[in-house]
Amino acid sequence: MSALTTLQTRRRQVLLGRLLTLFALAAAWQIFGMLGDEDVKGIPKFxxxxxxxxxxxxxxSLWTSLGQTVTTTAIGLALCLVVGIPAGLLLAAHPFLTVSSRFVIDFCRTVPPLAIIPLFLLIMGPTQRMAVALIVAVSVWPILLQTIHGVRNVDPELLATARSFRLPLWRRLALVVAPASMPYIFTGIRISATLSLLLTIGAELIAGVPGLGKEILLSQSVPDRMFALIIVAGLLGMLLAFAVMAIENRLLAWHYIPRRMTT
Structure with a gap:
């Protein structure tokens, strides 16, 4: 059996397993919703x-709120990339900067997001800008830390080769350090992407920012619609995760091919 046939068979098996899992979950939900127990009477049938x-x-209304949520998440994640990657490259460029900034980073990234929402809500109100600011304040740290970790783990031979060609610092960062750090950076991007969506919906639920979360909040009196919107939110999270993974596989094909050849 060829490698291509084996890969296709494995993909079909994975797809079948996922479909069976979804069917089992839907059946369990339907049965659970049909129970007459007082404790579960508020849960509708599947x-x-x-x-x-x-x-x-x-x-x-669904597509409008969905568009607002996606836009807020995209803007916040883009700002995290613009801030986190350059800052990580800069802080990792010298050991003194890494050590001296570690305390501030550890303090800021451990502040609970729920504790920041009232402050941002007071300053900016229930607006998209408030949700974007919340995303940047919380989701930038995984990208920043993974960038620092990636730079600190660049192969010293690559840096020595770049220095032997007398490349200036900015060219070493752009042409050597940044590409070699990309596997680590994308780990941070995956974490930040999911976290950004969670923060967006959380801000919409708690602070009333327009979007999918606010629609879920307003539909509490209609359980069928509320659960339907929750499913939409879950599907949106899956699409976001798959999109980031597809981009990663596309841009880092040079990184994964050698790993497959050695396994």
């Missing part, structure tokens, strides 16, 4: 949620 989800897909 069939009712599926009907509500189909109805929501035909409304403009």
């Amino acid at each position: 069939s009712d949620v599926a009907v509500a989800l189909v109805n929501e897909l035909g409304t403009s």
Whole structure:
């Protein structure tokens, strides 16, 4: 059996396993929703949620709120990249900067996001700008730390070769250090992407920022619609994760091919 046939068979098996898992979860949800127990009477049946989800897909309010959530998440994540990667490269360029800034970084990244929301809400109000500021304040740290970690783990022979060609510092950072650090940086991006979406929906739920989270909050009295919107939020998170992984596999093909050849 060729390697291509084996890969195709494995992909079909994985897809079948995922479909069976989803079917089992849907069946368990349907049975759980049909129970007459007082403790679970507020949980609708899966069939009712599926009907509500189909109805929501035909409304403009869902797509408007979904667009607002996606826009806020994208802006916040983009700012995290713009701030986190250059700052990480700069801090990792010299051991003194790394050590001296570590305390500040550890303090800022351990502040609970829920403790920041009232402050940002007071300053900026329930706006998209407030949600973006929350994302940057919380999600920038994984990218920053992974960039520092990646730079500190660059192969010394690469740096020695760059110095032998007398490349200036900015060219060493752009042409040698940054590409060699990309596997670490993308680890931080994956974490920050998921965290950014969670913070966006959290800000919409708690602070009333327009978006999918606010729609979930407003639909508490209609459980079918609320659970349907929660499913949409989960699907959005899956799409975001798959998109980041696809970009990573595309840009870092040079990194994964040698690893596959050695396994």
